Amino acid sequence: MQDLINRAKHDPEAFREVYRxxxxxxxxxxxxxxGQRADVEDVVADVFLxxxxxxxxxxxxxxxxxxxxxxxxxxxxxxQFYRNTPGDSAALDDLPDIAGDDSPPENALLRxxxxxxxxxxxxxLSPRRQEVITLRFFGGLRNQEIAxxxxxxxxTVASHLCRALEDLEREYQQExxxxx
Amino acid sequence: MNDRQRLExxxxxxxxxxxxxxxxDLVQMTPQASRHFQHQLEDQLIARLKTQSMTHQTEDENMxxxxxxxxxxxxxxxxxxxxxxxxxLIFGGLFALFMNLNPExxxxxVPIDADSATETIPVVTATPEARRVVVASQDIPRGAxxxxxxxxxxxxxxxxxxxxxxxxxxxxxxxxxxxRDIAAGEYILPELVDNNVVIWSSRxxxxxxxxxxxxxxxxxxxxxxxxxxxxxxPLLALIPRNSAYNILPEAFREMLDxxxxxxxxxxxxxxxxxxxxxxxxxxxxxxxxxxxxPGGGLVQVIDCVLPFYDTGCDTGQxxxxxxxxxxxxxxTDASTAFVPLPESYNDELALDFSxxxxxxxxxxxxxxxxxxxxxxxETCDESIDQSDNAPDELVVLSxxxxxxxxxxxxxxxxxxxxxxxxxxxxxxAFDEDVPVVIEPVEDHAEAGTSSTGSTPVTITxxxxxxxIIIAPDVEAxxxxxxxxxxxxxxSDEEFQQPLTDGDQIAEMLADLQLNSGIITDxxxxxxxxxxxxxxxxxxxxxxxxxIETGLPLHIxxxxxx
Numbered sequence: 001m002q003d004l005i006n007r008a009k010h011d012p013e014a015f016r017e018v019y020r021x022x023x024x025x026x027x028x029x030x031x032x033x034x035g036q037r038a039d040v041e042d043v044v045a046d047v048f049l050x051x052x053x054x055x056x057x058x059x060x061x062x063x064x065x066x067x068x069x070x071x072x073x074x075x076x077x078x079x080q081f082y083r084n085t086p087g088d089s090a091a092l093d094d095l096p097d098i099a100g101d102d103s104p105p106e107n108a109l110l111r112x113x114x115x116x117x118x119x120x121x122x123x124x125l126s127p128r129r130q131e132v133i134t135l136r137f138f139g140g141l142r143n144q145e146i147a148x149x150x151x152x153x154x155x156t157v158a159s160h161l162c163r164a165l166e167d168l169e170r171e172y173q174q175e176x177x178x179x180x
Numbered sequence: 181m182n183d184r185q186r187l188e189x190x191x192x193x194x195x196x197x198x199x200x201x202x203x204x205d206l207v208q209m210t211p212q213a214s215r216h217f218q219h220q221l222e223d224q225l226i227a228r229l230k231t232q233s234m235t236h237q238t239e240d241e242n243m244x245x246x247x248x249x250x251x252x253x254x255x256x257x258x259x260x261x262x263x264x265x266x267x268x269l270i271f272g273g274l275f276a277l278f279m280n281l282n283p284e285x286x287x288x289x290v291p292i293d294a295d296s297a298t299e300t301i302p303v304v305t306a307t308p309e310a311r312r313v314v315v316a317s318q319d320i321p322r323g324a325x326x327x328x329x330x331x332x333x334x335x336x337x338x339x340x341x342x343x344x345x346x347x348x349x350x351x352x353x354x355x356x357x358x359x360r361d362i363a364a365g366e367y368i369l370p371e372l373v374d375n376n377v378v379i380w381s382s383r384x385x386x387x388x389x390x391x392x393x394x395x396x397x398x399x400x401x402x403x404x405x406x407x408x409x410x411x412x413x414p415l416l417a418l419i420p421r422n423s424a425y426n427i428l429p430e431a432f433r434e435m436l437d438x439x440x441x442x443x444x445x446x447x448x449x450x451x452x453x454x455x456x457x458x459x460x461x462x463x464x465x466x467x468x469x470x471x472x473x474p475g476g477g478l479v480q481v482i483d484c485v486l487p488f489y490d491t492g493c494d495t496g497q498x499x500x501x502x503x504x505x506x507x508x509x510x511x512t513d514a515s516t517a518f519v520p521l522p523e524s525y526n527d528e529l530a531l532d533f534s535x536x537x538x539x540x541x542x543x544x545x546x547x548x549x550x551x552x553x554x555x556x557x558e559t560c561d562e563s564i565d566q567s568d569n570a571p572d573e574l575v576v577l578s579x580x581x582x583x584x585x586x587x588x589x590x591x592x593x594x595x596x597x598x599x600x601x602x603x604x605x606x607x608x609a610f611d612e613d614v615p616v617v618i619e620p621v622e623d624h625a626e627a628g629t630s631s632t633g634s635t636p637v638t639i640t641x642x643x644x645x646x647x648i649i650i651a652p653d654v655e656a657x658x659x660x661x662x663x664x665x666x667x668x669x670x671s672d673e674e675f676q677q678p679l680t681d682g683d684q685i686a687e688m689l690a691d692l693q694l695n696s697g698i699i700t701d702x703x704x705x706x707x708x709x710x711x712x713x714x715x716x717x718x719x720x721x722x723x724x725x726x727i728e729t730g731l732p733l734h735i736x737x738x739x740x741x
Contacts, residue, residue: 012226019222023213031211041217048221052228096211115209118202136190137206143187161190162183165202172202 002060009055019048022067026074029139031096033078033130035119040096043081047074068148071139075131075149095119121171129164132157310335313367314347320362326353331368345370 007014026047031040050073058069098108098115122130128150135146143161147154193203317332331353336342346367347353353368362372 010229012229015229016222016226019225023218023222024210027213027218028210031213040211041213041221044213045221045224048225049228052225097214099208099210099212111209114205115211118205118209133206138210158183158187162186165186165190169202172205176201 001063001066005055005058005060005066009058015052015055022070023048025067025138025140026070027096029071029134030074030078032119032122032134032138034081035123036094037096038094039081043074043077046077050077064142064145064148067141068145071135071141071145071149074139075135117175118172121168121175124171125164125167129160129167132160133164133168136161310337311342312336312348313342314350314353315368316362316364316366318364320358326358326368326373343367343369 004014004018008018009015023044027040027044030043030047031037034040034043047070051070054073058066060066095112095116098111122133125133131150132146135141135149136143141149143157144154146152147157150157152160189198189200190203192198193200193207197204198207313334313336314331315334316330318330320326320330331350333350346369353373358373360372362368366372
């Protein structure tokens with residue numbers, strides 16, 4: 001990985017490989033936090049532009065350091081986005097696609113509805129717990145990497161994760177019940 | 181289900197369906213980009229990367245690359261258009277330059293888009309005959325920090341007069357202070373800018389030279405705050421972890437000397453509850469805290485505040501307010517009070533609101549550095565009538581260092597351990613074997629558990645009783661490595677497990693030992709109807725708080741008459 005990242009600083013093909021490796025995770029994380037597809041795409045583009053611009057300055061510090069770095073950028077860009085854009089709920093059509101949406105249309109619609117509910121529940125969490133949940137599940141980061149991204153102790157991340165899931169369970173059950 | 185079981189369940193859910201609807205949805209319903217967007221962005225990025233490489237190769241005096249390390253807030257989300265426009269300008273500029281299609285250019289102003297400030301600034305009309313000058317792109321009021329959105333590069337044909345000394349490079353003007361009002365279009369001249377300003381803050385405006393401290397509290401949803409320090413200003417910065425984390429890493433790397441770059445990375449990678457950074461600024465820099473999460477956020481820049489360490493300052497000692505802690509908020513709406521504490525330990529302070537005559541019913545918002553010390557507490561920016569600000573978990577062993585200065589045992593080397601945990605196993609390793617004694621602060625007696633060298637010792641810390649390690653034969657400033665296995669206190673008692681990353685702690689402590697100079701910790705012990713009591717549990721030099729009211733505030737020792 002270190003070699004690939006070093007090459008990616010000047011070699012477009014190496015960068016392409018890095019991009020393809022991280023794009024889905026970064027997109028997932030941003031989408032989990034931001035919601036509306038157009039906004040997600042803006043933020044994601046912004047993140048990767050920042051990556052291109054500052055890749056030269058990145059110093060490899062071991063396994064996971066690049067992921068932490070790139071997600072830190074994403075984290076900051078999302079915060080910037082929210083400072084400039086008041087929170088707003090996204091309509092179903094505005095939400096990003098969900099993995100597995102190529103299933104039959106009726107199933108895809110159901111999945112998107114469930115994702116919308118899930119997204120709404122996550123949005124009810126405190127910002128810190130939203131971060132932890134989305135980094136863990138949509139960004140695919142491990143607790144140690146999340147800790148680095150958020151500047152927290154790994155134990156704190158674990159604790160937030162557990163508390164967030166508890167909160168989510170309550171919210172999710174209520175949401176599900178209200179739709180049944 | 182306890183936390184450990186829950187974490188294991190999460191892990192398993194990533195490899196197989198857990199049967200838990202929420203967990204499975206979280207794992208399986210990952211948002212996915214359209215292929216069109218992914219490929220379009222990929223192409224755009226690759227083009228950008230190629231352009232960057234080409235620009236670096238062709239860069240010369242007339243094509244200066246200006247890199248901003250502190251990008252301003254984005255106000256337009258359509259970055260893609262900005263990128264496309266920048267690429268168009270770059271390619272167009274190169275083409276025009278190489279083909280020499282425009283030998284007699286007219287003056288052209290190229291705006292410096294703050295959002296694209298990391299991009300190459302294209303000077304498409306520059307020729308060897310033309311001159312580049314920096315002009316104000318809009319009216320700049322006196323005292324304003326000159327950022328890239330306030331200035332532009334203008335290329336002027338050779339036959340046009342340009343005032344003597346007019347700046348030709350943005351980097352010479354960038355982040356200087358406007359010495360007087362500058363009109364839009366006016367050339368930026370040396371006499372119009374001033375970098376001899378000690379501290380600048382977008383929140384507090386200009387600070388007077390010689391002012392010894394500035395405290396900037398970043399509260400959730402506050403706008404970004406810059407702190408500007410002039411050249412060669414020695415200073416100390418207390419940086420709690422959220423803020424430190426959010427301070428752009430590049431800023432640290434830029435502003436620190438080479439031999440402190442490790443320290444900078446340390447701050448990035450291992451932020452603790454509150455940290456101390458000492459550095460002497462070799463060039464102007466900006467600490468740019470771009471966001472503060474709930475409960476976090478305080479950047480405190482202190483110049484010459486610490487009396488016990490050689491700060492390199494010669495502006496005199498700070499006033500320590502011994503025995504007289506009465507203060508008033510300095511401004512009716514500025515809301516910041518900086519109150520150094522006396523040296524005594526375990527001093528209880530109360531914020532006595534009795535002086536707030538006629539204040540009944542007026543909401544008072546209080547944010548203390550305590551909140552920043554425990555940024556995980558999400559109630560910090562709540563009003564003080566919130567009944568409990570105590571954190572429900574404590575996660576970090578505070579760092580420790582040996583000192584002989586004032587404290588519970590003046591003249592004796594000691595290490596203060598926080599009293600925030602009920603049990604701690606301490607393994608210490610001095611450079612050479614020395615006897616050490618652990619004892620409670622209050623007893624001041626050389627009794628208790630002792631050990632030599634690297635022998636691990638387990639002690640149980642009584643609640644609310646700070647402990648110290650005494651190393652009578654160790655000189656102040658001795659480098660100390662401590663590893664600790666900590667049993668944390670958790671409110672629901674489900675999460676008590678040892679911290680196993682002892683090496684990391686040792687690294688942090690060793691690193692801090694080289695650089696830190698102050699340990700500050702304050703803890704809310706009770707909130708009464710009319711007072712908040714603070715107990716200083718370490719050798720605090722100061723407790724800082726923000727009261728968001730313009731009303732007078734009386735701060736007094738509990739025991740004061």
